[in-house]
Amino acid sequence: MEKYVLALDQGTTSSRAILFDRNGGIHGTAQLEFKQYYPHEGWVEHDPMEILRSQKLAITAAMETGEVPAGSIAAIGITNQRETTVVWEKATGRPVYNAIVWQCRRTADICEKLIASGLSDYVTEKTGLLIDAYFSATKIKWILDNVEGAREKAERGELLFGTIDTWLIWWLTGGKVHATDYSNASRTMLFDIDRLEWDEKIMNALGIPASMLPKALPSSGDFGCVAPGIPGLEALAWVPISGVAGDQQAALFGQGCFSKGQAKNTYGTGCFLMMNTGESSMRSRNGLVATVAWGLNGKVEYALEGSVFNGGSVIKWLRDGLGLIKSAPEVNILAESVKDAGGVILVPAFTGLGAPYWDMYARGTMVGITRGTTSAHIARAVLDSIAYQVKDLISAMEDDVGFRLSELRVDGGASVSNVLMQIQSDMLGVAINRPEVVETTALGAAYLAGLYVGYWKDLDDIEANRKVERVFTPAIEEAERKHRYSEWQRAVERSRNWSN
Numbered sequence: 001m002e003k004y005v006l007a008l009d010q011g012t013t014s015s016r017a018i019l020f021d022r023n024g025g026i027h028g029t030a031q032l033e034f035k036q037y038y039p040h041e042g043w044v045e046h047d048p049m050e051i052l053r054s055q056k057l058a059i060t061a062a063m064e065t066g067e068v069p070a071g072s073i074a075a076i077g078i079t080n081q082r083e084t085t086v087v088w089e090k091a092t093g094r095p096v097y098n099a100i101v102w103q104c105r106r107t108a109d110i111c112e113k114l115i116a117s118g119l120s121d122y123v124t125e126k127t128g129l130l131i132d133a134y135f136s137a138t139k140i141k142w143i144l145d146n147v148e149g150a151r152e153k154a155e156r157g158e159l160l161f162g163t164i165d166t167w168l169i170w171w172l173t174g175g176k177v178h179a180t181d182y183s184n185a186s187r188t189m190l191f192d193i194d195r196l197e198w199d200e201k202i203m204n205a206l207g208i209p210a211s212m213l214p215k216a217l218p219s220s221g222d223f224g225c226v227a228p229g230i231p232g233l234e235a236l237a238w239v240p241i242s243g244v245a246g247d248q249q250a251a252l253f254g255q256g257c258f259s260k261g262q263a264k265n266t267y268g269t270g271c272f273l274m275m276n277t278g279e280s281s282m283r284s285r286n287g288l289v290a291t292v293a294w295g296l297n298g299k300v301e302y303a304l305e306g307s308v309f310n311g312g313s314v315i316k317w318l319r320d321g322l323g324l325i326k327s328a329p330e331v332n333i334l335a336e337s338v339k340d341a342g343g344v345i346l347v348p349a350f351t352g353l354g355a356p357y358w359d360m361y362a363r364g365t366m367v368g369i370t371r372g373t374t375s376a377h378i379a380r381a382v383l384d385s386i387a388y389q390v391k392d393l394i395s396a397m398e399d400d401v402g403f404r405l406s407e408l409r410v411d412g413g414a415s416v417s418n419v420l421m422q423i424q425s426d427m428l429g430v431a432i433n434r435p436e437v438v439e440t441t442a443l444g445a446a447y448l449a450g451l452y453v454g455y456w457k458d459l460d461d462i463e464a465n466r467k468v469e470r471v472f473t474p475a476i477e478e479a480e481r482k483h484r485y486s487e488w489q490r491a492v493e494r495s496r497n498w499s500n
Helices: 049-066 108-116 120-127 136-148 152-156 164-172 200-206 247-254 312-323 330-336 375-403 420-427 438-452 459-463 478-495
Strands: 004-011 014-020 026-033 073-080 086-089 159-162 179-181 213-216 241-246 263-267 271-278 288-296 299-310 345-347 365-367 407-411 431-435 468-471
Touching: 004 049, 004 164, 004 438, 014 049, 014 438, 026 049, 049 164, 073 164, 073 438, 086 136, 086 152, 086 164, 108 120, 108 136, 108 200, 108 247, 120 200, 136 152, 152 159, 159 164, 164 179, 164 241, 179 241, 200 299, 241 247, 241 271, 241 438, 247 263, 247 271, 247 288, 247 299, 247 438, 263 375, 263 438, 271 288, 271 375, 288 438, 299 375, 312 330, 312 375, 330 375, 330 420, 345 478, 365 478, 375 420, 375 478, 407 420, 420 431, 420 468, 420 478
Parallel strands: 004 073, 073 241, 179 213, 263 407, 407 431
Antiparallel strands: 004 014, 014 026, 086 159, 263 271, 271 299, 288 299, 345 365, 431 468
């Protein structure tokens, strides 16, 4: 019987399941969107039970689509939206509050107090991160401080915390395994990335009991097996969960960036640039973060990362918020109908600005509008804004590492846009390398799982699978590139510190 690896890709707006064969090809796939909750300005939540239901439905639909019978799944890999925080009752599995999403800015004041207490340098030294509402730690504190009885329960050892990978593992194993991997742990702002342990000083500063935290394990390893008797998932009983990584680390792995200096950018809800820095962690001078890339074969590799909070979500805003397009692909048709954005620049700081600015109080800004501005110019400005934000990250990263990138590997939903990829190449002045399989996030999780169970032999086995679909090269002069970027930087300054 032909065997496959099942990847669960639990993202910010949808849950997906993809079956991969030995060549890294897709054998079956399914995707279900779920509801986004915005209780107050700057707050973003998900229903953890809805995430669970949508992921289970995606699994069964993918197996039906691929006509995959019971017994043909060799292993399961999990990749997930990172930093999103769930706290649940150990005895019942019931969440005590909605999942607080990585985009949520409600804990900005907690971060300010931590910074005022003088913890900034310590947090960066130990975790590789900057103190920001983006990460999980302050979200846990908020739940403990604001949900009635939560802190008392936590101190009695009755509550568990997890990022979404941990939440799925716990339910899939029937509550037997409370674990995460090093890459997800490194995004909590609680994890010492060099010692690979939870940091007591930061936990104490936030009042987070150690009993809440999952066990941190290598990304390719033993995370238990699917419990028998889970309704709808009976065919997966006893299948090992053997690969786990945060979505961006999984994408770096799926892109085959196994060598120091290789980089990829994922165009999802946000944009996430990541460069492999080898077996030593590097601290950024430019507002980027150091993170664990993965743990594999007894070794840990690290990465530098820059995050754009609003990437593909800007296209969604164009569709759902402004109603200028009916479907995401229409943005390309509109954008290509004009030669440029006609002087319009959009800074999509809807939930603040990420790296390298780290401005929690920046807000969305559009400048350069004239009477001649059309919906096509705005569509073009939307795509430009994604490329400009990635340029910000690349400039910071190149300054940190001391050399220029020779190419950028790309993936994620918006990377299928030829016009966006051309704009990106123009703005960076380097080649943009797009693989045939752009589902590299799910593929990376599948590879990590499959390596542990021997489905794939080694990294050479995996590298042989990568096939390039298209390479985009710059089509503008350096002077034009510099002019466009300086205009973007002027617009960014107008968006900053707006809501403070």
